[in-house]
Amino acid sequence: MKFYFPDSQDLVSxxxxxxxDEYSPLRVRQRDDRYAHEVLETPPYHGILVSxxxxxxxxxxxxxxxxxxxxxxxxxxxxxxxxxxxxxxxLGDNGAFNYADELVPPVSVRETLDFYEGCxxxxxxxxxxxxxxxxxxxxxxxxxPAWAERRLITLRLAAEFIEMVNDEKSPVxxxxxxxxxGPASYADSVAQLQKMGYQRIALGGxxxxxxxxxxxxxxxxxxxxxxxxxxxxxxxxxxxxxxTFADLGVTSFDSTSAFRQSFMDDRKNxxxxxxEYVALRIPQVxxxxxxxxxxxxxxxxxxxxxxxxxECLAAVRAFDGxxxxxxxxxxxxxxxxxxxQTKKSYLEAYAxxxxxxxWTTCPCSLCRELGIEIAIFRGTERNKRRGFHNLSxxxxxxxxxxxxxxxVMSRSTDG
Numbered sequence: 379m380k381f382y383f384p385d386s387q388d389l390v391s392x393x394x395x396x397x398x399d400e401y402s403p404l405r406v407r408q409r410d411d412r413y414a415h416e417v418l419e420t421p422p423y424h425g426i427l428v429s430x431x432x433x434x435x436x437x438x439x440x441x442x443x444x445x446x447x448x449x450x451x452x453x454x455x456x457x458x459x460x461x462x463x464x465x466x467x468x469l470g471d472n473g474a475f476n477y478a479d480e481l482v483p484p485v486s487v488r489e490t491l492d493f494y495e496g497c498x499x500x501x502x503x504x505x506x507x508x509x510x511x512x513x514x515x516x517x518x519x520x521x522x523p524a525w526a527e528r529r530l531i532t533l534r535l536a537a538e539f540i541e542m543v544n545d546e547k548s549p550v551x552x553x554x555x556x557x558x559x560g561p562a563s564y565a566d567s568v569a570q571l572q573k574m575g576y577q578r579i580a581l582g583g584x585x586x587x588x589x590x591x592x593x594x595x596x597x598x599x600x601x602x603x604x605x606x607x608x609x610x611x612x613x614x615x616x617x618x619x620x621x622t623f624a625d626l627g628v629t630s631f632d633s634t635s636a637f638r639q640s641f642m643d644d645r646k647n648x649x650x651x652x653x654e655y656v657a658l659r660i661p662q663v664x665x666x667x668x669x670x671x672x673x674x675x676x677x678x679x680x681x682x683x684x685x686x687x688x689e690c691l692a693a694v695r696a697f698d699g700x701x702x703x704x705x706x707x708x709x710x711x712x713x714x715x716x717x718x719q720t721k722k723s724y725l726e727a728y729a730x731x732x733x734x735x736x737w738t739t740c741p742c743s744l745c746r747e748l749g750i751e752i753a754i755f756r757g758t759e760r761n762k763r764r765g766f767h768n769l770s771x772x773x774x775x776x777x778x779x780x781x782x783x784x785x786v787m788s789r790s791t792d793g
Contacts, residue, residue: 379620379623379624379628379629379630379631379776379779380424380425380467380629380630380631381422381423381424381425381630381631381632381633381772381773381776382423382424382425382426382427382467382469382610382630382631382632383414383422383423383425383426383427383632383634383637383769384426384427384428384429384613384632384633384634385426385427385428385429385432385460386432386442386634387432387442387443387447388413388414388637388762388765389407389411389412389413389762390411390412390417390759390762390763390766391405391407391410391411391412391759392410392411392412392417393405393410394759396748396751396759396760399662399756399757408446408447408450413460413461414765414766414769415460415461415462415463415466416461417743417744417763417766418742418743418744418766418769418770419742419743420770420773421463421465421466422766422769422770422772422773423466423769423773424465424466424467424630425466425467425468425469425500425630426456426460426462426466426467426468426469427469427470427471427632428456428468428469428470428471428497428499429470429471429472429473429476430470430471430472430473430485430489430490430493431472431473431476431477432473433448433451433493433497434448434493436473436476436477436484436485437476437477437480437484438476438477451497452496452497455497455498456468456470456497456498456499457498459497467500467501468497468498468499468500468501469499469500469501469502469503469553469632470493470494470497470499470501470502470503470550471502471503471555471580471612472485472490472503472505472506474505474506474507474508474555474582475508478507478508478510482507482531483505483506483507483531483535485505486505487504487505487535487538487539487542488542490502490504490505490539491539491542491543491546491548491550494548494550495548495549495550499550500550500551501550501551501552501553501578502550502551502552502553503553503554503555503580503612504532504535504536504539504540504552504553504554504555505532505535505536505539505555506532506535506536506555506556506557506580506582507528507531507532507535507557508528508557508582508583509525509528509529509557509558509559509583510583510586511525511559512559512560512586512587512591513559513560514560514561514591514594515560516559516560517562518562518563518566521559521563522559525559528557529557529558529559529563529567532555532556532557532567532582533567533570533571536554536555536571536574536576537574539552539554540552540554540574540575540576544575551578552575552576552578553576553578553579553580553610554571554574554576554578554579554580555579555580555582556568556571556579556580556581556582557582557583558583558595560595561594561595561597561598561599562598564581564595564598564599565595565598565599565601565602568581568599568602568603568607568609569602572602572603572604572607576607577606577607577608578607578608578610579607579608579609579610580609580610580611580612581595581599581609581610581611581612582612582613583612584611584612584613584614585612585613585614589616589619592611592614592616592619592623593619593622593623593626596609596623596626596627596628597626599626599627600626600627603627607627608627608629608630609626609627609628609629609630610628610629610630610631610632611623611628611630611631611632612631612632613632613633614631614633615631615633615635615636615772617772617775617776620776620779621779621780624779636649636765636768636769636771636772637762637765637766637768637769638765639654639765639768640657640761640762640764640765640767640768641755641761641762641764641765644656645727647755647764648731648736648737648752648753648764648767648768649767649768649771649772650734650736650739650740650771651771651774651775652734652736655727655730655731655734655736655753656724656727656728656730656731657731657753657754657755657761657764658694658707658711658728658731658732658750658753658754658755659711659715659720659724659755659756660687660690660691660694660711660714660754660755660756661687661718661755661756662687662756662757663680663683663684663687665757666718668718668719669683669717669718669719672719678717678719682717683717683718686710686713686714686717687714687717689710689713689714690710690711690713690714691754692710693706693707693709693710693711694707694710694711694750694754695750695751697732697735697750699735699738704729704732704733707728707732708725708728708729708732711724711725711728712725731753735750736753737749737750737752737753740767740771742767742770742771744763744766744767744770745767748760748763752764752767
């Protein structure tokens with residue numbers, strides 16, 4: 379099972395000063411900042427996924443790349459731009475979520491293949507059009523005509539894509555995109571893509587589906603899946619179901635979930651092999667909107683807020699696992715919660731985090747280097763490093779997956 383990490387230009391500065399919370403004045407972001415595969419001893423993913431809409435922008439607006447970054451990517455190629463080590467692959471797609479509201483994809487097959495070839499991707503997904511809906515009971519005749527049309531558009535563009543790849547002897551490995559609204563439609567899409575010649579197929583539109591719905595679609599696909607076809611789940615992790623996914627033909631997936639939970643989730647900020655923990659929230663006084671409003675309104679003294687922020691950082695950094703240090707840290711965190719006028723208290727969850735102190739037993743290089751700093755929810759440098767750590771945990775969990783069971787091929791009764 380391979381994991382691809384979707385790029386969104388998430389990097390960290392190796393010279394960031396955590397004690398002063400400031401960047402080096404000599405920092406040159408493009409030259410100095412580092413990707414996850416550069417700050418961890420072992421790349422936490424098998425490949426990166428880069429969307430054309432992130433690089434070139436889309437109908438919804440400009441992408442994540444500046445004009446100079448985009449020019450560098452095209453000039454250097456994806457391997458040199460990301461400084462990818464040997465063994466880390468690159469996969470391109472169009473980022474169909476960015477044009478999901480359009481009647482037809484606003485990007486052509488020609489433009490898509492030019493993007494893949496121009497950047498030197500190892501593999502690229504055909505142009506697709508997401509179906510936002512799931513109805514396992516809907517037949518090809520009774521389904522919403524708009525859903526049916528999106529599936530047909532995706533198949534038509536997939537046929538055009540692989541024909542162009544083959545005619546031009548493109549070095550890009552074609553990955554066919556499959557869309558559907560239920561088990562039968564997904565299975566039919568995969569069957570048609572296999573007939574076109576695709577040996578790698580990406581299943582799209584499954585992000586909002588429940589695991590049960592994904593599994594029933596994979597079960598239907600399994601009936602027609604050829605032994606040489608690899609399935610990729612677009613945007614899906616669901617680690618607890620990964621072995622079952624593998625048994626049903628899934629060989630790769632991509633997701634930002636583990637990374638984004640470090641700063642987007644309410645509770646699961648710090649992952650470990652045994653569970654997830656909430657990070658210790660110590661926002662910067664000038665970076666907390668609620669606190670800034672309270673200071674401007676005169677309800678909170680700025681000097682008092684800065685004093686509590688510093689005391690909170692000092693107490694957490696002095697944490698040594700002892701009962702006294704735990705009490706001091708929780709008292710400081712609680713006092714700062716009051717100053718920040720936090721709507722709900724995390725003190726109970728903080729106590730669990732401090733009791734486990736998972737960063738002390740984590741083997742990743744970031745935890746060894748930063749200690750408790752990586753467990754502090756504060757600013758992009760700590761939060762992204764914690765996200766990279768989460769990716770390393772996912773990587774180690776994937777190593778525990780059992781090898782895929784050999785596919786049992788059914789035999790006809792007449793031999």
